[in-house]
Amino acid sequence: MKVRSDQFSRLSSEALQDEFLREALARANASFQDARGDAIDSMPDWEELRQQAHEIKNRAIENLPEALEAFEENICSRGGEVHYCEDGAAARDTILSIIRSHDGTSVTKSKSMVTEEIALNDHLEEAGLSVLEGDLGEYIIQLAGEHPSHIIAPAIHKSREEVAELFHEHLGSDPKADIPELTRVAQRTLREAFLGADIGISGANFVVSETGTIVLVENEGNIRMSTTIPRVHIALVGIEKVVPRMEDLALLLRLLCRSATGQRVTSYISFISSARTPAEGDGPEKLHVVFLDAGRSRLWADPEQRAALNCIRCGACLNFCPVYGSVGGHSYGWVYPGPIGSVITPHYVGIEKASQLPQASSLCGRCAEVCPVKIPLPDMLLGLRAKAVEAGSAGLVERFSMRVYSLLARSPRLWRFALACGRPVYKLAARAGLASLLGGPLRRWSRTRSLPLPREQGFRSWWRTEKKRGDADG
Amino acid sequence: MSEGKQAKIFITCLVDFLFPSVGRAMVKVLRHYGVELEFPSGQTCCGQPAFNAGFQGQAREVALHFLDLFEDSEAVVSPSGSCVAMVKEYYPGLFSEDEELKSRFDELASRTWEFSQYLTEVLGVSDFPGSSDGSLTWHDCCHSLRGLGIEEGPRKLLHSLEGADFRELEDSKECCGFGGLFSVKFDEISSEMLKNKLACIEKSGADCLVATDCSCLMHMAGGLEKAGSEVRTRHLAEVLAGALDEKAAGSQEESLP
Numbered sequence: 226m227k228v229r230s231d232q233f234s235r236l237s238s239e240a241l242q243d244e245f246l247r248e249a250l251a252r253a254n255a256s257f258q259d260a261r262g263d264a265i266d267s268m269p270d271w272e273e274l275r276q277q278a279h280e281i282k283n284r285a286i287e288n289l290p291e292a293l294e295a296f297e298e299n300i301c302s303r304g305g306e307v308h309y310c311e312d313g314a315a316a317r318d319t320i321l322s323i324i325r326s327h328d329g330t331s332v333t334k335s336k337s338m339v340t341e342e343i344a345l346n347d348h349l350e351e352a353g354l355s356v357l358e359g360d361l362g363e364y365i366i367q368l369a370g371e372h373p374s375h376i377i378a379p380a381i382h383k384s385r386e387e388v389a390e391l392f393h394e395h396l397g398s399d400p401k402a403d404i405p406e407l408t409r410v411a412q413r414t415l416r417e418a419f420l421g422a423d424i425g426i427s428g429a430n431f432v433v434s435e436t437g438t439i440v441l442v443e444n445e446g447n448i449r450m451s452t453t454i455p456r457v458h459i460a461l462v463g464i465e466k467v468v469p470r471m472e473d474l475a476l477l478l479r480l481l482c483r484s485a486t487g488q489r490v491t492s493y494i495s496f497i498s499s500a501r502t503p504a505e506g507d508g509p510e511k512l513h514v515v516f517l518d519a520g521r522s523r524l525w526a527d528p529e530q531r532a533a534l535n536c537i538r539c540g541a542c543l544n545f546c547p548v549y550g551s552v553g554g555h556s557y558g559w560v561y562p563g564p565i566g567s568v569i570t571p572h573y574v575g576i577e578k579a580s581q582l583p584q585a586s587s588l589c590g591r592c593a594e595v596c597p598v599k600i601p602l603p604d605m606l607l608g609l610r611a612k613a614v615e616a617g618s619a620g621l622v623e624r625f626s627m628r629v630y631s632l633l634a635r636s637p638r639l640w641r642f643a644l645a646c647g648r649p650v651y652k653l654a655a656r657a658g659l660a661s662l663l664g665g666p667l668r669r670w671s672r673t674r675s676l677p678l679p680r681e682q683g684f685r686s687w688w689r690t691e692k693k694r695g696d697a698d699g
Numbered sequence: 700m701s702e703g704k705q706a707k708i709f710i711t712c713l714v715d716f717l718f719p720s721v722g723r724a725m726v727k728v729l730r731h732y733g734v735e736l737e738f739p740s741g742q743t744c745c746g747q748p749a750f751n752a753g754f755q756g757q758a759r760e761v762a763l764h765f766l767d768l769f770e771d772s773e774a775v776v777s778p779s780g781s782c783v784a785m786v787k788e789y790y791p792g793l794f795s796e797d798e799e800l801k802s803r804f805d806e807l808a809s810r811t812w813e814f815s816q817y818l819t820e821v822l823g824v825s826d827f828p829g830s831s832d833g834s835l836t837w838h839d840c841c842h843s844l845r846g847l848g849i850e851e852g853p854r855k856l857l858h859s860l861e862g863a864d865f866r867e868l869e870d871s872k873e874c875c876g877f878g879g880l881f882s883v884k885f886d887e888i889s890s891e892m893l894k895n896k897l898a899c900i901e902k903s904g905a906d907c908l909v910a911t912d913c914s915c916l917m918h919m920a921g922g923l924e925k926a927g928s929e930v931r932t933r934h935l936a937e938v939l940a941g942a943l944d945e946k947a948a949g950s951q952e953e954s955l956p
Contacts, residue, residue, distance in 0.1 A: 234885070241887050547874050551891040585885055587878025587892070588751065590845035610753030619753070627749050631757035634749075635764035637741035644716055666883040673890040674921030677717050684715045684722035688738045 226344045226372065229558035230570050230579035237552035237585070246382055246553050253381050257544035260487025261595070268483070278480050279599040281473045282535035289525060289534075292434040292467045293516065299437025303499035305512045313343035316517050320345065320426070320459055321352055323513050327457045329354070329424040333415075335441070335448040336360035337428025338376060338538065339463050339517055341560045342573070345426070357418045359447035361411050368395050374554030374562065376540040377485050382553055415447065425451035425509065429462040430537070431477065432514070435470050439514065441495040442481060449493050458500065458509040464516050465525075465534040477537060480597035484539035520573035529608050533568045535598045542592035542602060548585055557582065564592035564602040571609055580618055583609035644683065652679060704734045706817070707772040709765075709786075711779045711913070712744040718913045724940035725778045725814050731943055732822050739768040745782040750789060751879050762790045766800075766807060774821065775811040778936050780843025780912045783813040788846055813843060815911050815935055819852035829942030830861035836868045836905035838896070838919065840912035844872060853911060853935050860942050868908075869899045877918035893922045900930055907931045909938050 229236065240246055265271045285292060297307045308323075310316035324332070332354055334340060346367070349356045358367040362380035366373060368391050373379030380388070388407055393400035398410045427448055431440040439460050441448045452458045468474060482488045501508030525531055543549045543563030554562035559570050559579070567582035583606045592602040613619065619627075633640045654667065655676040670676065706729065710722045729736055746761030765786065769775045777783050787808040794800040818824045835857055843849040857865050876882065876892025883889075896919060900908055908923075908930055910916050920932040933941075 237885070238887055241891055247891075547876070547892045547895075548885075548888055551888050584881070585888070587841070587874050587876060587881045587889070589841040589874035589878070591841075591872075591874070594845055607751065607753070610751070611755045612753075614753035614755070623752065627752065627754040627757050630744075631746075631749055631754075631760045634743040634746065634761045637743060640743045644712075648716070666880075669883045669886040670921070671925075672886065673893060673925060674918065675924040677917050677921065679717050679719075681719055684710050684719035685738075685740070687719055687723060688726075688740075 226341055226560055228570075228574045228578045230574065230582055231577075232558055233556055233581040233585055236558055237556040240552040240556045243553075245384060247551070249382060249384065250550050250553055253375075253378065254544050254550045257487070257540075261484060261541060261544070262487075264483040264487040264489065274476060274480060275597055275599050278476055278597055279535070281468065281476065282537070282598045283532070285468045285473070286465065286525070286531060286534045288469065289464065289467065292469050293464060295469075296432055296434040296437050296467055299434065300439075300498065300512075300514060301437075303437065303502075305437070305499055305514060308513065308515045310515060310517050310519075312519050313517070316343050316461060316515055316519070317345060317348040319515055320461065321349065323457070323459055323515075324349070324354065324424050327424065327511065329457060331355045331357075331418075331422045332424040332426055333357050333359045333419055333422040333447075333451040333455065334363070335425070335427040335451045336363050336379065336443070337426070337461060338373070338560055339428050339461050340426065341373060342519060343461070343517065345461070354424075357415070357422070359415055359419065359445075359451050360443075361408065361415075361445060361447075364411055364415065365391065368392075372555070372560070375543060376538050376561065376563075376565075378540070382555065419447075419450040419454050422451070422455045424457050424459065425453075425455035426459045426461065427452050429460050429466050430481065431474060432462055432467050433469075433471050433474060434467050437498055438471070439495075439497040440474060440478075441497070442478070442491050442493075443495075444486070444488075444492045446493055449495055452495060452497060453508055456509055457511045457513070458497070459513045459515060460497075461515045461517060464518055464521050465536075481537050481539050484541040484595065484597040520569075524569070524572040527572075530568070530572065530605055532600050533565070533572070533605060535600055536565050536569070537598060538565075539597055541595045541597065542600075545591045545595045547589065547591070548587065564606070565600070568600075568602060568605045568609065576609070576613060576616065577618070580613055583613065641685070648679060648683075704732075704773070704822070705737070706734050706774040706776045707737045707739055707769055709742055709745075709769065709775055709777040709782065709811075710738065711777060711782045713913045713917070714778055717917065718934070721778050721913055721934040721936055724934065724936035725776070727940040727943060728814075728818070728936055729776065732818075732824065734822070737772075741768050745785040747781065747785045748879060750785065750793075755793060758789075759793050762793055762804070765790070766803060769811075770803065770807055772810065774817065775807070776814055776817045777811070778814045778911070778913065778934060780813045780840050780847055780849060781914060783811055783816075784842040784846035786811045813847055813849060813911065815843075815853045815856065816847060816849055818939075819856065825855050826859045827856045827939055827942060829939075829944075829946035831857075831863040831938060831942050831945070833906040834864035834866055834904065835907050835909050835938065836866045836900065836903040837871060838868055838875065838900075838908060838910040838915065839872045840910050840915045841874050843911050849911065853909075856935070856939065857909065860938075864905075866903045866905050868903050868905075870895070871899075873899075875915050875919050877915050879914070882918060890922075893918065897922050897926060897928070901928065905930065907933055907938075909933050909935055911935045 358364045365380040374382045389402045392398045429439045430442045500512040549563040557566045571579040588603045714722045746758040750758035791804040875896045876889040
């Protein structure tokens with residue numbers, strides 16, 4: 226997918242003008258927040274469970290190479306085939322050649338962010354295949370020619386009216402259809418597509434190495450369909466999705482469902498360890514697992530940032546982020562929005578293409594507070610800011626002012642002198658309302674906020690006077 | 700209880716420059732409890748502007764200056780949650796490659812307190828003497844709340860004031876949108892966050908918004924003023940110092956014949 230993360234400022238500015246988007250975000254975030262709140266209120270040991278999950282994921286990621294090998298051995302022993310792809314291009318080609326080797330022509334896809342990462346749909350369609358998104362939200366945005374704006378709720382930015390209009394245009398349904406009717410229309414269309422498809426492509430929420438199992442979590446049943454009905458199932462999986470033991474999964478699933486939608490458990494959780502066995506009545510004839518690296522091993526090699534690979538993609542950090550809540554997912558300019566997106570996007574697409582993202586946070590810390598696996602997201606954003614400075618990407622003015630700042634901040638006399646000189650200048654600017662004319666930071670501040678006026682002597686002078694008086698009294 | 704307690708105060712650059720009354724109020728309250736205070740005159744800033752912008756080298760230099768001034772203190776007290784969070788949460792990490800320095804910063808961190816924390820956790824104050832007029836509401840500043848775990852302490856203090864009409868703020872844990880340079884680098888997003896916060900403040904119906912961080916207060920006060928609101932803003936220290944004044948005035952009246 227084309228990266229536009231370096232345009233965050235412009236994209237977010239446009240998003241802020243979109244009245245409907247802001248209402249939709251406010252509504253969605255409030256309901257996600259409430260649902261999560263209710264779900265974890267019933268779990269008094271929530272914090273303890275988060276800590277355990279944090280440790281499980283840490284260990285899993287630490288032993289990633291071994292866990293991947295074990296997974297491969299186990300799933301291959303039952304006839305599965307495993308492919309490793311270094312980047313998006315390799316993954317696209319691998320998937321296309323798998324499809325060709327099975328003479329596939331029509332593909333149904335279940336919801337998967339990693340397929341967005343490699344822009345799989347475009348590639349397959351260009352190669353002449355028909356590709357249909359099976360998840361309702363994904364289907365809506367596929368019809369609209371857009372991209373998901375949320376990790377678990379891809380069409381959260383679309384209103385019912387827009388969807389009705391879209392379905393009317395593409396499927397001939399009633400332009401005034403209500404939500405149940407729209408769902409029925411989608412169901413009819415998709416059901417037929419599932420029955421006719423020869424290739425099913427999915428992602429994976431987890432893969433378990435000790436058993437060689439792919440785990441898929443959903444509510445609509447489209448994943449079950451696209452991994453069962455077509456002749457071939459291809460799972461595209463980021464290498465960080467591997468967990469060592471089935472036992473670990475019990476906890477991670479509890480945390481994932483509650484953090485994502487506030488459910489105790491989703492409607493469907495599929496455990497797939499092989500293609501159809503002779504004893505089974507249905508299922509695909511062949512199972513392929515395509516592992517994608519695409520920046521992950523680079524991130525893995527960075528001890529300060531590695532914890533970003535612990536993410537289980539619940540979306541809670543988005544739902545609680547006031548920045549995401551103001552500007553929506555498309556402003557982030559690539560696949561993953563919100564705090565986790567601001568951390569991983571620079572690693573996956575290159576910091577130079579996403580330099581604004583780590584800056585676009587007030588560091589309020591809500592994301593880290595709700596993350597079910599305790600990823601210290603604000604600290605990681607700070608780490609990325611430091612990396613950017615080390616790499617020399619800060620502007621000349623900023624570098625110079627930071628030099629001056631630190632020189633002043635460790636030279637008390639200079640500091641006091643600078644404050645004494647700055648005081649009248651600042652006062653004049655603030656009082657005369659010059660700030661809006663001066664431009665720069667003061668102008669940006671004073672568009673929506675008054676500048677504070679220093680009305681009295683500084684604390685330092687007061688303390689000196691006070692002390693003198695005290696000494697005289699004593 | 701606080702007999703013989705000593706503390707060095709770190710007043711912060713913002714309070715020194717723009718909100719000296721907050722510093723004076725903190726001094727008044729701490730002295731009321733008999734804490735002997737010292738103001739190291741070489742103090743400047745905690746280094747957050749550099750640190751948050753990614754200039755860790757510069758932040759380290761500022762941190763070392765802070766260590767120089769405050770290392771030999773029984774306690775360091777400051778009226779700002781975010782500056783204290785810088786000292787406690789981030790200073791040690793900046794020196795993770797120098798064991799000796801890191802342990803000195805760890806030690807300093809363990810003796811550094813945000814004002815309300817020092818009051819409630821070190822001095823053990825839960826009932827604050829004095830009274831307050833009008834209605835108050837409380838905003839949880841992000842670094843105080845999530846960095847330092849300050850939540851119940853200040854609420855208890857405000858509740859204990861005689862005559863105080865305390866009203867919980869809706870979404871009080873939601874960021875006001877300040878975030879240092881974020882507020883000017885991404886001023887539109889920051890303003891949107893501020894707008895939501897101001898709506899909650901107005902909705903609370905309180906006359907006065909109280910918080911424990913002057914930077915967030917400056918941001919919200921600026922927004923309230925620009926919007927022509929009647930709601931005043933006060934740092935917790937100012938409210939408490941004011942309560943002591945009321946009490947003094949009250950006892951004087953009582954002693955009159």
